[in-house]
Amino acid sequence: MLYLGVDLGGTNIKAALVNSEGEILCEANPPTNLPRPAEAVCDDIAALCLQLAEEKDVAGVGVGCPGTVDGGTVLYSNNLDWHDFAMEEYLAQKTGLPVAVGNDANVAALGEAWKGAAAGAQNIIMITLGTGVGGGIIINGKILAGSHGAGGEIGHALVVRGEEEKCNCGNHGCLEQYASATGIVRVAGRVLAASEDDSTLRELQNITAKDVLDAFKAGDAVAVRIMEYVGDLLGGAIAGFTTVVDPEAIVIGGGVSKAGQPLIDCIEKYYQRYAFSSCKETPIVLATLGNDAGIYGAAKMVL
Ligand code: ZN
Secondary structure, three states, rough: OOEEEEEEEEOOOEEEEEEEEEEEEEEOEEEEEOOOOOOHHHHHHHHHHHHHOOOOOOOEEEEEOOOEEEOOEEEEEOOOOOOEOOOOHHHHHHHHHOEEEEEEHHHHHHHHHHOOOOOOOOOEEEEEOOEEEEEEEEEEEEEEOOOOOOOHHHHHOEEEOOOOOOOOOOOOOEOOOOOHHHHHHHHHHHHHHOOOOOOOHHOOOOOHHHHHHHHHOOOOOOHHHHHHHHHHHHHHHHHHHHHHHOOEEEEEEOOHHHHHHHHHHHHHHHHHOOOOOHHOOEEEOOOHHHHHHHHHHHHHHHO
């Protein structure tokens, strides 16, 4: 039996035909062409699915979608500018196939638990460190979507009390405000302003997260201080989540994770300090599927 996995992004619609062993048989990657109404984008997705499926026996379509997804309905997507769109129902009607829609970060976690860094694991936590901080929790091989579609919204866990700047979600002190690419830049600004210590970062006009991570890996003392602060918050937050999930592995993905093992070591150091004794051995690993995690996870949703 074959399955269609679709990863809907703000720039591209990534779709693939996958078999039950998780091998990609064919794929396509057309532009999303935003801004467009949800129906127009879904008409393209449906046409793409039928084209990839040809006359083959396809069991269903899984879709990862940015935003809050509850019961197959996209309640809100900032990236797509969609509100209350019954995507599952619409796509099922257009394709004549069973459809499952999930939040993209949750779906990516399912992909990593199936074919990626935690292949074969039944229980994992995945944290995606990108422009924001996304998360996905897999329990007994299934996505924990929660009762409002907010399951796995790890980026909005409170990690700093008394923060004055506001998070995108409206709260103050969320993990995303420190551990996302934009968060790392914000922390960098604060740490640089708090001392006059020499740093290669002071020579730069507009500091990016990559600049901070490169300087951190080169041993720049101020960059090390910035990343120790971020690692402390991440390690502490992950230690807290593991007391709820007790996962087999914690997977770190997203653009920031391109910093590689030095980033993992920095998180691990603080994780060890804060983790509950039974969870101390739980490995923290880098995601391995990159941009393909979404199509694998989407296909797995209908498998
Ligand atoms: Zn927040």
